[in-house]
Amino acid sequence: MSTKLDQLSSWLKERKITEVECLISDLTGIARGKISPTNKFLDEKGMRLPESVLLQTVTGDYVEDDIYYDLLDEADIDMFCRPDENAVFLVPWAIEPTAMVIHDTFDKQGNPIELSPRNILKNVLKLYADKGWKPIVAPEMEFYLTKRNSDPDFPLVAPMGRSGRPEVGRQSFSIDAANEFDPLFEDVYDWCEIQGLDLDTLIHEDGPAQMEINFRHGEALHLADQITVFKRTMREAALKHDVAATFMAKPITDQPGSAMHIHQSVVDIKTGKNLFSNPDGSMSELFMLHIGGLQKYIPELLPLFAPNVNSFRRFLPDTSAPVNVEWGEENRTVGLRVPEATPQNRRVENRLAGADANPYLVLAASLLCGYMGMVGDFKPSAPVKGRAYERRNLRLPITIEHALERMEACKDAEKFLGEKFMRGYVAVKRAEHENYKRVISSWEREFLLLSV
Known part of the structure; x- marks a missing residue:
């Protein structure tokens, strides 16, 4: 020491x-x-x-x-x-x-x-290490840039870029739309380089001034630290340029939500070989079991992926977010996507987590679900071809109250996460929700004030 x-x-x-x-x-x-x-x-x-x-x-x-x-x-x-x-x-x-x-x-x-999020992630990584396994993850962080907002009663709106005009419409993958905020992102990249953060690409997402930063793949604890630092860095850079950056899961009505997509694989510690691929390059049994564990346990631990009442607005119908734990190859409508890749780079992309999730806890939860599948022999469902949004099987809890009840009852996860953590986390989220329910919303004032 x-x-x-x-x-x-x-x-x-x-x-x-x-x-x-x-x-x-x-x-x-x-x-x-x-x-x-x-x-x-x-x-x-x-x-x-x-x-x-x-x-x-x-x-x-x-x-x-x-x-x-x-x-x-x-x-x-x-x-x-x-x-x-x-x-x-x-x-x-x-x-x-x-x-x-x-x-x-x-x-x-x-x-x-036992209540420490960083310790929880360390405990999950030790489960893998005890098997001779090492998880590799690559997070993708979505977020919105918005006009500065000092009054929470007013909706968030897109900020003005270099052109002096706010963005309207959907500008997915637009280079020009991302370039509207070049001075801001030049600071972000300079600061992240100084900090040693492993950033990969910047993408303009679907919503107005909605962006995505991808991280290079690496060790889970180090990347959880990096996400924690990056969120602070992004907010500070935005403030310097007189805008705001938010990682809320659903900050703007009728616009796409913001996710934290997690690409995850598992390698053998001694050989470095990807355990998700057989020697002939095909999908391994451990890969199937990993997906099966994600399918079984994500709905049971959803508050770790969707921690706030706002998180569940991202799962509303007619949004771009997946609403179930179906899986499929090269399919962005499922919760668990398997991207096309070489056998050594085979991975599953968990698309269900919100950008508002605690990075330590969401990586711990995603890896733990896969681990429990690998050691518990949980077979996955058949892969989905085509659109999966309307599929009714394997759906997620639709409210945070229901999700907390299911998490509280998940004894399989409690064995690994600990009773103290499970009780403490559920209690914190219930206290937050009780606070939320005391607030009278603008919807209630608009439609009920003079009508009922």
Whole structure:
């Protein structure tokens, strides 16, 4: 540990870093932590945070007292956060030389905190490692650029680009539409290069000023860290250019939602060979079982893929999002697409997760579903040819209430994720939904105010 801290200390000193943003991810994906002068950060070798931040909702509230005190120490004790020297990133938009360092969380006995999203992903990756397997993932992040909006009662609208006009209509894959925001994306690419983020391509998606950034394939924990950093980076670059960037799953009515597509495969640790392909290049039995596990368990763990009430608006009829866990080759209407690829690059693309999902938890959930299929002998359904949106089999829960009930009852996943995490996550999402139900919407004022 001291050697690793010495390496981190040298890294910070070589770059003349004066401040360190020490952060962890809570269950919603919000970065929480402390900002520390570099000398203090190095002296303390980490930080302490109240364990309760892991049961904080997106609104800043906490779960009900009976669950809170059942899952946490009544004294509201601290957890110990240790820096990961492999998760250190520069902060290019900061005025002073600043780094952000992602931390792992432990109790005072040195045990990993069970509610920590990063620890949950590490636990899932260990399941694979114990089998001699290693998952490879490649996330694709969709998001919208919007005009700055200070009043939540007003709908989001597309911002003006270089032409001085807001985008209208559908401009899928338009180079000119993406070029409207060239100055912004030049900063994004410059900053991401400084941070060492493995970005691949920029694509204009279906919605007005809706974009997609693809990441190069790699190790799941490192890419979860990168997504966490990228979302902060994208928001900061947007603010610099007087627009906003949102990763809400469905930010604009009657426009496509934003997804986090996850390409995933599994290789043999010793040989590096893709376990999803047979020696003759055909699909392997393990590949079929992996898809079978995704089909069986995604509906049971949907709140990890669709964590907010807004997430379920992406699954409404007549949207471009898949609404079931059907699978098919080169088919974008199914939830589980198998892209055309060489045998070594064979993978499945999970198209169901929203861009609003916690990157640690959604990668953990997607990989765990596939793992449970591989060790549980779950055969997939027949692949779908043609349009799959209207297919009624293998459909997803349609409300977050129903989804939370199914997750709560999923004992197979609880064995791997832990009872404490399952109870804590469901409690946080229920507390958020109770908060949501107290808000009177503009729809109610528009159609009910003077009519009922």
